[in-house]
Amino acid sequence: MEEPIIGDVFGEMIRDAYAVRTGIGPRPLAGGRLPRPVVEVIERDDGLINGAPADHYLDEPSLWQPHDHRALRLCRGAVLDVGCGAGRTAVELQRRGMAVTGLDTSVGAIEVARARGLRDTVIADVHTYASRATARYDTFLLLGNNLGLLEGPERAPAFLAALAELARPGARIIAHGTDPYGTTDPLHADYHRRNRERGRLGGQLRLRLRYRRMATEWFDYLVCSVDELKQLLEGTGWRIKSIDEQDRPYYLAVMELHS
Amino acid sequence: MEEPIIGDVFGEMIRDAYAVRTGIGPRPLAGGRLPRPVVEVIERDDGLINGAPADHYLDEPSLWQPHDHRALRLCRGAVLDVGCGAGRTAVELQRRGMAVTGLDTSVGAIEVARARGLRDTVIADVHTYASRATARYDTFLLLGNNLGLLEGPERAPAFLAALAELARPGARIIAHGTDPYGTTDPLHADYHRRNRERGRLGGQLRLRLRYRRMATEWFDYLVCSVDELKQLLEGTGWRIKSIDEQDRPYYLAVMELHS
Numbered sequence: 001m002e003e004p005i006i007g008d009v010f011g012e013m014i015r016d017a018y019a020v021r022t023g024i025g026p027r028p029l030a031g032g033r034l035p036r037p038v039v040e041v042i043e044r045d046d047g048l049i050n051g052a053p054a055d056h057y058l059d060e061p062s063l064w065q066p067h068d069h070r071a072l073r074l075c076r077g078a079v080l081d082v083g084c085g086a087g088r089t090a091v092e093l094q095r096r097g098m099a100v101t102g103l104d105t106s107v108g109a110i111e112v113a114r115a116r117g118l119r120d121t122v123i124a125d126v127h128t129y130a131s132r133a134t135a136r137y138d139t140f141l142l143l144g145n146n147l148g149l150l151e152g153p154e155r156a157p158a159f160l161a162a163l164a165e166l167a168r169p170g171a172r173i174i175a176h177g178t179d180p181y182g183t184t185d186p187l188h189a190d191y192h193r194r195n196r197e198r199g200r201l202g203g204q205l206r207l208r209l210r211y212r213r214m215a216t217e218w219f220d221y222l223v224c225s226v227d228e229l230k231q232l233l234e235g236t237g238w239r240i241k242s243i244d245e246q247d248r249p250y251y252l253a254v255m256e257l258h259s
Numbered sequence: 260m261e262e263p264i265i266g267d268v269f270g271e272m273i274r275d276a277y278a279v280r281t282g283i284g285p286r287p288l289a290g291g292r293l294p295r296p297v298v299e300v301i302e303r304d305d306g307l308i309n310g311a312p313a314d315h316y317l318d319e320p321s322l323w324q325p326h327d328h329r330a331l332r333l334c335r336g337a338v339l340d341v342g343c344g345a346g347r348t349a350v351e352l353q354r355r356g357m358a359v360t361g362l363d364t365s366v367g368a369i370e371v372a373r374a375r376g377l378r379d380t381v382i383a384d385v386h387t388y389a390s391r392a393t394a395r396y397d398t399f400l401l402l403g404n405n406l407g408l409l410e411g412p413e414r415a416p417a418f419l420a421a422l423a424e425l426a427r428p429g430a431r432i433i434a435h436g437t438d439p440y441g442t443t444d445p446l447h448a449d450y451h452r453r454n455r456e457r458g459r460l461g462g463q464l465r466l467r468l469r470y471r472r473m474a475t476e477w478f479d480y481l482v483c484s485v486d487e488l489k490q491l492l493e494g495t496g497w498r499i500k501s502i503d504e505q506d507r508p509y510y511l512a513v514m515e516l517h518s
Contacts, residue, residue, distance in 0.1 A: 001477075004306040039298055039310030047263040049469045051298030051310030187472060210308045212446060218260075 004215035011108015013040055013211040014086045017054045018112045045206035045218065046191055057086050057144075058116075067176060067247045068143055072096075074174050074254060077138025080166065082126060083146045087113030093141075094118060101137070103129060130162040137166050140173045147177035147253065148221040150232060152204040155220065160236040164257055173238065173255040180223040182249050201228055229253060263474035270367015272299055272470040273345045276313040277371045304465035304477065305450055316345050316403075317371075326435060326506045327402055331355075333433050333513060336397025339425060341385060342405045346372030352400075353377060360396070362388060389421040396425055399432045406436035406512065407480040409491060411463040414479070419495040423516055432497065432514040439482040441508045460487055488512055 017038040018024065040054040061069070072089065075098060081090040084102030086109050093100040094117070101120045102113050110121045122129055126149075140163050142149060150156040163173060180203035183189055192202030203223035209216045224232070226243050233239060237257055244252040276297040277283065299313040320328070331348065334357060340349040343361030345368050352359040353376070360379045361372050369380045381388055385408075399422050401408060409415040422432060439462035442448055451461030462482035468475045483491070485502050492498060496516055503511040 001302065001304050002306040004308070036311055039312075041300055041308050041310045043260065045260050047261040047472045047474075049263070049300050049471070051300045052295055053298075053312065212308070213306045215306075 004210055005213055006217060007214040008106050008108050009209040009211045009214045009216050010085070011106040011111070012214060013038055013054050013108075013209075014057055014106070014112050015108045016211075017058060018086065018115070021055065021058055024115065041210045043208050043210060043215075044191070046194070048187065048191070057088060058112075059088060061092055065247065065250070067244065067250055067252050070244060070246075071141065071143055071174050071176065071252050074172075074252075075139045075141060076172075077168065078136070079139040079141055080137040081141045081143075082163075083142065083144070083149055084113060084118075084121075085109050085144065087116050087118040087121075089141060089143050091116050091118050101135065126159060126162040126166070130165040133166060135166070136168045136171075138168050138171050140166075140171065142173065142175035145176055145178055145223070147175040147229070148205075148223060150222045150224075151220040152201055152222050153232060156222070156232045157236055160233070160238050164237055167257050169257075171257050172241065173253075175253045175255070177226075177229065177251050177253060178223050179225045179249040179251065181225055203228075226251060226253065263469055264472055265476060266473040267365050267367050268468040268470045268473045268475050269344070270365040270370070271473060272297055272313050272367075272468075273316055273365070273371050274367045275470075276317060277345065277374070280314065280317055283374065300469045302467050302469060302474075303450070305453070307446065307450070316347060317375075318347060320351055324506065324509070326503065326509055326511050329503060329505075330400065330402055330433050330435065330511050333431075333511075334398045334400060335431075336427065337395070338398040338400055339396040340400045340402075341422075342401065342403070342408055343372060343377070343380075344368045344403065346375050346377040348400060348402050350375050350377050360394065385418060385421040385425070389424040392425060394425070395427045395430075397427050397430050399425075399430065401432065401434035404435055404437055404482070406434040406488070407464075407482060409481045409483075410479040411460055411481050412491060415481070415491045416495055419492070419497050423496055426516050428516075430516050431500065432512075434512045434514070436485075436488065436510050436512060437482050438484045438508040438510065440484055462487075485510060485512065 020038055038054045039051045042050045079093055079098055079100040081100055081102045084090045084104050087102055090100050090102040102118050103122045104110050105125050107123055110123050114121055150159055195202050195204055205221045206218055207221050208218045230240055238255045239258055241254045241256045279297055297313045298310045301309045338352055338357055338359040340359055340361045343349045343363050346361055349359050349361040361377050362381045363369050364384050366382055369382050373380055409418055454461050454463055464480045465477055466480050467477045497514045498517055500513045500515045
């Protein structure tokens with residue numbers, strides 16, 4: 001097989017999902033074929049592949065999980081929506097009159113977020129943004145499992161330091177995570193064990209996204225327990241303020257900066 | 260990345276799709292997570308990947324495309340449903356009192372077809388079945404784009420000869436195909452062009468299926484125009500009797516044996 005081409009996989013995918021939903025967008029329907037839902041494909045480094053409909057990235061609040069609603073009620077002040085994607089949560093915060101900036105590395109995702117009305121957007125990762133931004137924030141929002149952006153023990157301190165640079169006094173992170181260790185699926189349990197054997201956290205996933213002929217580079221995405229999260233925070237200035245585990249295995253972690 | 264494991268990808272996928280739909284099946288839901296639709300992932304040899312919900316393989320007749328209904332009305336006598344999958348069409352023919360045998364190479368698909376009530380099933384490809392079967396058929400049904408099982412100019416004659424061996428006098432093939440050449444998507448148009456440059460039919464797709472940690476071997480699957488089909492039939496004893504192009508680019512081809 002030819003290797004896929006490295007590119008903005010998420011952006012191309014979300015552009016198409018938006019086009020299927022709204023009829024707005026660049027992709028022509030193929031020769032009169034039945035339109036199909038856009039599917040996100042994720043490969044894991046053990047050969048696992050997973051496909052899931054991408055449409056939920058565009059869901060209106062009435063279709064959200066309960067923890068997303070609870071997360072938004074915890075926001076205060078100026079909000080940085082980290083990995084905002086197509087603006088699912090940022091657009092809703094803006095609608096409520098909050099000051100919100102949507103940050104994402106995907107050009108295509110930010111394009112869709114803007115098309116959906118999000119006014120304040122940045123195309124960057126947190127490190128680049130922290131190095132150049134003068135804006136400061138009271139809330140960092142990491143929803144849609146975006147606690148995973150901590151990547152793992154090696155990279156989490158720098159990620160959290162970047163947020164600290166962008167923080168006003170008393171700022172908080174509101175992050176959605178998933179405890180991976182309740183699985184009864186041997187395929188995942190084996191992966192966790194093999195990860196630990198090579199010195200990684202069990203849920204430190206090595207992934208890449210694929211869409212059409214494109215792929216991302218391989219990257220780490222962290223799915224961790226609350227206990228693991230507490231250990232990752234040690235020495236960073238961020239501390240757990242509360243954990244909401246009503247929708248287990250999903251949880252909402254609120255972290256505060258004590259620097 | 261570790262290489263996926265070769266196995267009954269379609270069978271594992273369809274077992275899970277059946278379990279999600281009915282609650283019957285071996286796969287435990289993962290640690291209380293939200294159940295997700297099962298997705299079929301197909302890779303093409305140019306690096307293209309495509310995901311599509313697998314649930315349609317289990318659809319009841321009320322959800323079928325119109326050409327599937329027209330195809331079933333063309334069946335007569337003893338029917339061999341070639342690549343019957345989870346029995347979508349074979350179960351309906353049986354319900355209508357027709358004599359129908361479901362043939363598939365996938366152990367898992369036949370297991371689901373039997374669980375759904377299909378009584379007469381065979382786990383084999385047409386070559387193996389033709390070499391050992393004493394049963395003979397009046398109708399060979401290739402729905403769900405299964406005209407693709409002709410693979411291409413090299414393999415189509417042997418496939419059609421196997422059906423001829425299994426045929427009663429005056430037998431017909433009823434096959435669902437798709438004309439690929441109406442696409443306006445450069446990604447597919449380029450693939451067709453490159454295929455022709457290496458001596459293949461434009462729509463002679465080189466594919467593999469993936470599900471979880473499993474993959475099939477790479478195989479050819481033919482998506483061809485009606486003109487290409489006519490050329491493939493030359494010298495095989497099978498001739499076009501009718502083409503139904505009401506749902507273009509999809510078509511139903513009826514072929515009859517004149518030996």
